[in-house]
Amino acid sequence: MLVFEDILSLKKHLRGAKTPIGFVPTMGALHKGHVSLIEKAKAETGTVVCSIFVNPTQFNDPKDLEKYPRTLDADKKMLIDAGCDVLFVPSVDEVYPKQQQQSHLAVDLGNLEKVMESAQRPGHFKGVIQVVSRLFDIVEPDKSYFGQKDFQQLAVIREMVRQMEYKTEIISCPIIREADGLAMSSRNVRLSPEERKIAPLIFKTLSEVKKNSQDVRIKSQDLIDYASKQIKSCKEMTLEYFEIADAKTLLPVKSLSDAVEVVACIAVKLGQIRLIDNIILK
Numbered sequence: 017m018l019v020f021e022d023i024l025s026l027k028k029h030l031r032g033a034k035t036p037i038g039f040v041p042t043m044g045a046l047h048k049g050h051v052s053l054i055e056k057a058k059a060e061t062g063t064v065v066c067s068i069f070v071n072p073t074q075f076n077d078p079k080d081l082e083k084y085p086r087t088l089d090a091d092k093k094m095l096i097d098a099g100c101d102v103l104f105v106p107s108v109d110e111v112y113p114k115q116q117q118q119s120h121l122a123v124d125l126g127n128l129e130k131v132m133e134s135a136q137r138p139g140h141f142k143g144v145i146q147v148v149s150r151l152f153d154i155v156e157p158d159k160s161y162f163g164q165k166d167f168q169q170l171a172v173i174r175e176m177v178r179q180m181e182y183k184t185e186i187i188s189c190p191i192i193r194e195a196d197g198l199a200m201s202s203r204n205v206r207l208s209p210e211e212r213k214i215a216p217l218i219f220k221t222l223s224e225v226k227k228n229s230q231d232v233r234i235k236s237q238d239l240i241d242y243a244s245k246q247i248k249s250c251k252e253m254t255l256e257y258f259e260i261a262d263a264k265t266l267l268p269v270k271s272l273s274d275a276v277e278v279v280a281c282i283a284v285k286l287g288q289i290r291l292i293d294n295i296i297l298k
């Protein structure tokens with residue numbers, strides 16, 4: 017695996033690389049969820065590029081940015097084992113040179129900028145669009161791989177690609193979970209042993225919601241009430257939101273029959289750690 021820290025050498029290498037180019041943007045602290053994206057890219061493309069960049073502009077909480085886990089040596093080993101061809105690890109100055117134009121500001125997210133993660137983390141998706149558009153300009157990937165774990169992010173990226181007319185194909189990849197159901201996340205290592213034991217309640221709640229949603233008479237509000245009660249029964253958890261939404265627009269639906277595809281999305285604060293998860297209901 018070749019490692020690049022600067023844009024010029026990366027671009028020079030990619031000009032002669034085997035196509036199609038597959039791209040997996042990450043913030044590092046890699047786990048099996050990230051590896052699944054690399055492996056899918058490896059199976060479908062000629063050259064796999066992974067980026068590791070903890071993007072300061074998408075953190076609305078400075079403490080979260082400061083405490084974000086950084087494990088570059090272990091990450092490199094994992095990427096080599098997964099067959100990654102190229103790792104791009106730029107500095108903040110490399111990604112955001114002083115006079116750079118802010119083309120990402122042209123993207124209008126509409127309702128995606130108002131619901132769920134956007135409501136809880138103001139400015140977060142502006143930062144995501146800024147970094148992903150910059151990385152797309154640098155890597156010029158044919159296919160780009162994103163996890164369904166960040167369901168709203170995937171919708172935002174698709175909208176960005178549409179509006180900014182990127183040529184890259186967006187591939188969504190299923191959520192990889194621990195044996196007890198907890199969705200893998202770089203933030204899980206920051207949970208205390210006690211919190212880690214409690215955390216699977218999130219997926220347990222989502223799974224029960226999915227089961228209950230099979231009853232055609234059930235309304236979204238019943239599912240929301242059920243999930244809220246489950247999470248509130250655990251005193252260590254605070255529910256930030258639980259939404260039953262149209263999987264395309266991410267707007268809330270009153271009943272499952274109101275959309276072709278419906279998703280349940282949840283965000284929970286467990287101690288100091290914020291965890292998100294989701295499940296497709298239909």
Ligand code: AMP
Pocket residue numbers: 041042043044048049050052053161162163164165166189190191192193199200201202
């Ligand atoms: P991050 O490093 O958290 O920015 O994540 C980089 C990419 O990995 C994003 O596209 C995430 O959606 C994806 N990802 C993170 N966790 C998982 C998981 N448990 N399963 C599948 N994909 C994931």
